[in-house]
Amino acid sequence: MDAPRRTRIQQEKRELILEAALEVFSTHGFRGSTIDQIAEAAGMSKPNLLYYFRRKEDIHEALMQRLLDTWLAPLRELDDIGDPLTELRSYIRRKLEMARDFPRESRLFANEILQGAPRIMPLLAGELKTLVDEKAAVIKGWMRAGKIARTDPWHLIFSIWATTQHYADFDVQVRAVLGPNRGGDGRFEDAARFLEQLFLEGLKPKS
Amino acid sequence: MDAPRRTRIQQEKRELILEAALEVFSTHGFRGSTIDQIAEAAGMSKPNLLYYFRRKEDIHEALMQRLLDTWLAPLRELDDIGDPLTELRSYIRRKLEMARDFPRESRLFANEILQGAPRIMPLLAGELKTLVDEKAAVIKGWMRAGKIARTDPWHLIFSIWATTQHYADFDVQVRAVLGPNRGGDGRFEDAARFLEQLFLEGLKPKS
DNA sequence: CAAATTTTTGACCGATTGGACAAACGTTAG
DNA sequence: CTAACGTTTGTCCAATCGGTCAAAAATTTG
Numbered sequence: 001m002d003a004p005r006r007t008r009i010q011q012e013k014r015e016l017i018l019e020a021a022l023e024v025f026s027t028h029g030f031r032g033s034t035i036d037q038i039a040e041a042a043g044m045s046k047p048n049l050l051y052y053f054r055r056k057e058d059i060h061e062a063l064m065q066r067l068l069d070t071w072l073a074p075l076r077e078l079d080d081i082g083d084p085l086t087e088l089r090s091y092i093r094r095k096l097e098m099a100r101d102f103p104r105e106s107r108l109f110a111n112e113i114l115q116g117a118p119r120i121m122p123l124l125a126g127e128l129k130t131l132v133d134e135k136a137a138v139i140k141g142w143m144r145a146g147k148i149a150r151t152d153p154w155h156l157i158f159s160i161w162a163t164t165q166h167y168a169d170f171d172v173q174v175r176a177v178l179g180p181n182r183g184g185d186g187r188f189e190d191a192a193r194f195l196e197q198l199f200l201e202g203l204k205p206k207s
Numbered sequence: 208m209d210a211p212r213r214t215r216i217q218q219e220k221r222e223l224i225l226e227a228a229l230e231v232f233s234t235h236g237f238r239g240s241t242i243d244q245i246a247e248a249a250g251m252s253k254p255n256l257l258y259y260f261r262r263k264e265d266i267h268e269a270l271m272q273r274l275l276d277t278w279l280a281p282l283r284e285l286d287d288i289g290d291p292l293t294e295l296r297s298y299i300r301r302k303l304e305m306a307r308d309f310p311r312e313s314r315l316f317a318n319e320i321l322q323g324a325p326r327i328m329p330l331l332a333g334e335l336k337t338l339v340d341e342k343a344a345v346i347k348g349w350m351r352a353g354k355i356a357r358t359d360p361w362h363l364i365f366s367i368w369a370t371t372q373h374y375a376d377f378d379v380q381v382r383a384v385l386g387p388n389r390g391g392d393g394r395f396e397d398a399a400r401f402l403e404q405l406f407l408e409g410l411k412p413k414s
Numbered sequence: 415c416a417a418a419t420t421t422t423t424g425a426c427c428g429a430t431t432g433g434a435c436a437a438a439c440g441t442t443a444g
Numbered sequence: 445c446t447a448a449c450g451t452t453t454g455t456c457c458a459a460t461c462g463g464t465c466a467a468a469a470a471t472t473t474g
Binding site for chain 2: 027028029030031032107110111113114115116117121124125128129132149151152154155156158159161162163165166167169170172173174176177178179182190191193194195197198199201202203204
């Protein structure tokens with residue numbers, strides 16, 4: 001269908017704008033961010049930015065679109081092959097790595113959900129729900145096979161999301177509470193160790 | 208010092224404004240909310256609202272101030288007396304009840320932290336850190352006594368915060384994924400059951 | 415080269431924003 | 445009643461917002 005058919009400059013500048021917009025949107029939210037801010041962060045004038053994205057919402061939409069793919073990649077990788085506990089451990093690790101390496105993406109997503117997900121509600125109830133239901137079925141299979149303890153697979157997934165994304169979304173609080181010593185770069189390894197223990201012990205099959 | 212010395216009408220109207228502001232701020236964020244919106248939600252004109260709170264920020268500040276007290280109350284109640292696992296279970300339950308009964312407060316707090324906590328940073332590094340350190344010491348005592356498994360008390364507290372507040376902050380997503388059947392009123396009881404199992408099994412002392 | 419096309423910019427616009435202010439209104443005490 | 449005080453509102457303002465537009469500048473194409 002309608003191929004973008006973009007020039008070299010268009011591709012580069014659009015990328016530059018999206019990078020700047022990610023920075024601005026993720027820290028101030030959609031309504032809290034101004035086009036001028038994004039333009040300045042991208043090193044160009046406002047009209048020039050609006051030459052590449054006609055409206056402020058278009059930037060946000062482009063950002064959300066590419067975000068969801070990469071954001072759900074770890075869950076898509078959760079597979080039926082391999083040892084269930086190992087599989088879950090690496091899912092948790094991957095999610096925590098994303099919180100560490102892409103905190104802005106996490107905050108952008110959190111901002112959107114916090115405000116009622118006005119722009120991605122259909123995606124949540126559609127694509128996301130389908131994916132989660134599918135993976136929940138896989139986990140349920142593990143439980144039936146006695147490989148892991150019986151619990152609610154959906155809430156298990158929620159709790160993995162919550163605990164890992166917490167280290168991106170609430171990073172300021174985490175660092176403030178841990179203080180200068182323990183709040184340094186090592187905090188993600190501490191978190192990984194803790195979460196691994198919590199989930200793997202909590203999910204060990206009963207006898 | 209400077210006692211507020213407020214009339215009856217002032218007390219009532221300020222309360223009315225704060226209630227309206229909680230609703231508006233928690234769904235649109237600080238910069239996404241307008242004084243007109245709050246005034247309309249409170250059923251009064253904008254200049255009338257500004258008679259009680261001179262600036263928009265003053266409303267937000269008053270809101271945050273009262274929020275932190277009630278928000279940290281459950282953690283303050285965490286006590287050294289009583290069985291550790293029971294103590295932790297009721298802490299989790301209280302936190303989840305707060306997410307259910309005061310979701311707007313939770314979202315207001317999340318919004319503030321997400322944006323870097325510009326207005327409450329001192330409180331985080333001061334009062335909050337002190338409280339958490341104190342409770343972490345209590346938990347550490349339980350671990351040394353062999354009452355619960357050894358882990359990182361700080362990250363344990365973080366994970367309890369993350370999992371419980373998730374049901375307030377990401378409510379839209381939770382309901383969308385669970386669907387109309389399981390996303391109804393029962394979702395908090397399901398969550399309570401799951402979290403209880405996760406944390407209590409995950410923290411059982413090793414032999 | 416020159417023409418065509420793409421990119422960039424300064425100036426500008428209407429709408430909305432947070433907030434000021436004086437005048438009007440209501441209430442209460444003497 | 446009336447003076448004092450507390451409350452409410454209509455009107456206004458400067459700043460900022462998202463977005464337009466025509467023209468200049470740069471680049472690509474023939």
